[in-house]
Amino acid sequence: MLLLKSATPFAYAKVDKVDAEELRRLKAQYLIHKVLEESMPAARSRLSRPAALTRVKARIGVRLKKLRLAVRGVRVRACRTVQRHLRSLRRLLMQGSGEPAASPS
Incomplete structure (x- = not known):
């Protein structure tokens, strides 16, 4: 104590x-x-850090985000287009043979 x-x-x-x-x-x-x-x-x-540098970094971040979204949109549209073409190609091949494809026996 x-x-x-x-x-x-x-x-x-x-x-x-x-x-x-x-x-x-x-x-x-x-x-x-x-x-x-x-x-x-x-x-x-x-x-x-200077305030100008912080604003520039914020603008770069916004631009990168917009770029990422744009790239994702382009990729999604390209995948949809390829799938649509493959579907139509499959339909053409199925119609060309006259009957549905059967397994050989």
Whole structure:
């Protein structure tokens, strides 16, 4: 337990003895604070990008999204066209033989 001696209520207290548990807690708190202080400049430098660069990146992102959608649409239309041609080709082959294709026996 801490024994505090203070002349006035809001003055610094003189600590007679600090138990081991309290010492470990204070040391851990100090180390956490130190690590957070060291990591702050790195985070701050990442966030300090110019606004123009951020807008350009946003525009590039929008353009890439539109391009992806356009490519997907072209691919879907091409697949539908190929399927339609294959269906019509199959119908032509079936009609050309005069009767449905049967397995040879």
